[in-house]
Amino acid sequence: MWNNVEEFRDWYMASGMPLRPPFKNPVFVTDNAMSLCLFREGRFQVELYLNEPFATSPPHTHPGVESAFVYLAGNIQFNLEGRNNPDAQQWQKPSPEGYHMLFGKTVSSPDGIPHWLKIGPEGGAFLSFEYWKDQDPVSVTVNWNGDSVGKEHDKILNKGDKVSKIQDAYEDWAEEWKPVNKMQHHPSSYEGFEAGWMAAIEVMLERLELAKT
Amino acid sequence: MKEWNEVEAFKDWWMAAGCPIRPPFEHPLHITDMAYALTIYRKGQYQIELYICKPNTQTHVHAHPGIESLSVYLTGNLSFAKDGAEFPDLSQFQKEGANGTHMLLGKSLETVNGTPHALKVNEEGGSFLLFQRWSNKKPRSVATEYDGVTLGKKHDKQIENANVE
Numbered sequence: 001m002w003n004n005v006e007e008f009r010d011w012y013m014a015s016g017m018p019l020r021p022p023f024k025n026p027v028f029v030t031d032n033a034m035s036l037c038l039f040r041e042g043r044f045q046v047e048l049y050l051n052e053p054f055a056t057s058p059p060h061t062h063p064g065v066e067s068a069f070v071y072l073a074g075n076i077q078f079n080l081e082g083r084n085n086p087d088a089q090q091w092q093k094p095s096p097e098g099y100h101m102l103f104g105k106t107v108s109s110p111d112g113i114p115h116w117l118k119i120g121p122e123g124g125a126f127l128s129f130e131y132w133k134d135q136d137p138v139s140v141t142v143n144w145n146g147d148s149v150g151k152e153h154d155k156i157l158n159k160g161d162k163v164s165k166i167q168d169a170y171e172d173w174a175e176e177w178k179p180v181n182k183m184q185h186h187p188s189s190y191e192g193f194e195a196g197w198m199a200a201i202e203v204m205l206e207r208l209e210l211a212k213t
Numbered sequence: 214m215k216e217w218n219e220v221e222a223f224k225d226w227w228m229a230a231g232c233p234i235r236p237p238f239e240h241p242l243h244i245t246d247m248a249y250a251l252t253i254y255r256k257g258q259y260q261i262e263l264y265i266c267k268p269n270t271q272t273h274v275h276a277h278p279g280i281e282s283l284s285v286y287l288t289g290n291l292s293f294a295k296d297g298a299e300f301p302d303l304s305q306f307q308k309e310g311a312n313g314t315h316m317l318l319g320k321s322l323e324t325v326n327g328t329p330h331a332l333k334v335n336e337e338g339g340s341f342l343l344f345q346r347w348s349n350k351k352p353r354s355v356a357t358e359y360d361g362v363t364l365g366k367k368h369d370k371q372i373e374n375a376n377v378e
Contacts (some may be wrong), residue, residue: 016231021288021318023309027265027338034249034265036287036340040313050242050249050265073236073251094238098255103236123242125251 001042005066005131006108008044012069012129013104028141031150032056032119035128035139044130045137051076051117051124059114060146064134067109070127071102075120081113114146146175216257220281220324222347223259227344243354246365247272247334250354253342260352262343266291266334274329275361281326281346286317289339293322294331307337317323329361 002008012018022040024154033054035047051074059081069078075092079085095101109115111133117124128140141156148154216225219374227233237255244250248266253333255261274297275321284293290307294298303317310316343355356368 017234019232019234019287020312020314021340022313023288023315024313026288027268027313027340029267029338034267036263036265043323048263048265050243050244050251052249072234073238073241097235098237098239100238100241105272123244125236125242 002044002131003066005044005129008131009046009070009106010131012039012046012158012171015177025138028139028156030148030153030156033141033149035141037139038127039114040137043132043134043137047128047130047139048072049124049126049128051119053119053121053123054117055117055124055149057117057149058147059116060144061114062130062140062143063142063145063191064111064132065140066111066131066133068129069107069109069183070129071100071105072125072127073100074124076124076126077118077120078107078115079117080109080115083107084178089120106120122151217259217346220259220283220344223346224283224285224321224344227254227261230336237241240353242341243356243371245356245368245371247368248356250356252352252354255352258347258352260343260345260347262354263287264341264343266332266339266341268334268336268338270332270364271333272364273362275332275359276327276329277325277355277358278327278360279348280355280358281324281348283321283324283344285319285321285342285344286315287342288315288318288341290335290337291339291341292333292335295325296329297331300333315370339365356363 006051013177018039020039026037028035032052033049035049037045037047037170039046075088077085077088091102095103130137130140141153144153144157148157217226234253236251236253241252242250243262247270248264250262250264253261253263290303292303294300306317308316310318345352345355353375354371357372359368359372363369363372
C-alpha cells in the first residue's frame with residue numbers, strides 16, 4: 001500500500017495506468033462533467049474526469065481527501081488557492097509524439113486548500129488521484145464543500161430536490177412579476193410567490209422535525 | 214509504424230502492450246447528450262475511445278459507416294444489441310467480480326463492421342472501450358460518423374463541428 005497520494009500516483013503511472021474500474025459507484029454525472037473510477041484499492045482511487053467545453057467549477061474543497069491532478073488532454077486551467085496559477089493557454093500545443101504537451105504533468109491539491117477549474121473550447125480530460133483519509137472512497141464529486149456546478153450536481157449532493165424546488169418556484173415567480181413595461185408595477189397574481197414560500201416553509205418544517213430526532 | 218490487419222488484432226496488441234493510455238492532442242474529446250468519450254489511444258487508422266454513459270439512456274438503432282469496431286466492457290450496466298435485435302438481458306451478470314470489479318470487465322463483443330446496432334444504459338450508468346479501424350477517413354469519433362437518429366442537441370453540434378473542420 002502507499003503512504004500518501006503522490007506515492008499512489010507515481011506507482012499508478014509507472015505501472016502503465018491499469019484499467020480496473022470498480023463494480024460499486026464507478027460513474028458520476030454533473031451538469032458539465034462525467035467521471036469514471038479507473039482504479040480503487042483500499043482508501044486510494046483514481047477517477048477519470050471528462051469535462052464539457054467551457055465548463056467551470058467554483059472554488060471548492062474535498063474534505064478529508066488528499067488529491068493530485070494529472071493532465072491528460074484538452075484545454076484545462078487548474079487553479080489552486082495560494083499558488084501561482086500560470087495561464088495554461090501558453091501550453092495548448094502538441095508534443096512531438098502528438099499528445100498534449102501537458103500530458104502527464106501533475107499538481108498536488110492538499111486537503112482543505114480550495115481549487116477550481118476553467119475548461120476551454122476543446123473540453124478537458126484529467127485524472128484525479130485521491131487518498132480518502134477518513135472513509136471509503138466514493139467520488140470527489142459528492143465529497144464537495146463549496147457551491148455546486150448546477151442542478152444535476154445538487155441532486156447528487158442530496159440537496160438538489162429541495163433547493164431546486166425553491167429556486168424553480170422563485171424563478172417562476174420572478175418571471176411573472178417582471179414588468180412588461182416601465183409603467184407596470186403590480187403582479188397579476190401571488191400564486192408563484194406563494195409557491196416559493198410554501199416550498200421554503202416545507203423545508204424548514206422538515207428540518208425542525210429532523211432536529212427533534 | 215506498427216499496423217494491424219483487423220480491429221481484433223489491434224485490441225490484442227493493445228492489451229498485450231499493457232493498455233497504454235495516450236490521448237491525442239487533436240480531437241481527443243467528444244460530448245453527446247448521452248455520453249462523454251475520450252480517445253485514449255490513436256495510431257494510423259486505429260483508435261480506442263473510452264465512453265462514459267449517463268444512467269437511463271438509450272440510442273436508436275444506428276451505424277458507423279466505414280468503421281469496424283469492437284466494444285469491451287468496463288463497468289456499470291450496459292446492453293448492446295446488433296442488427297435491430299432485442300437488447301439481451303444481462304441482469305444475471307450484474308455482479309461483482311475479482312478485485313471488486315464488474316464480472317464483465319474485459320469481456321468483448323463481436324465485431325461490428327458498419328452494421329446497425331444500439332446501446333442501452335441502465336440506472337448505474339456505464340463505461341466501455343471501443344476499438345476502431347477506420348477504412349477511409351482519419352479517425353475522430355464514432356459519435357461524429359453516425360448514421361441514425363441523433364441523441365440530441367449536443368450530439369448534433371459535435372457532428373456539425375466535425376463536418377465544418
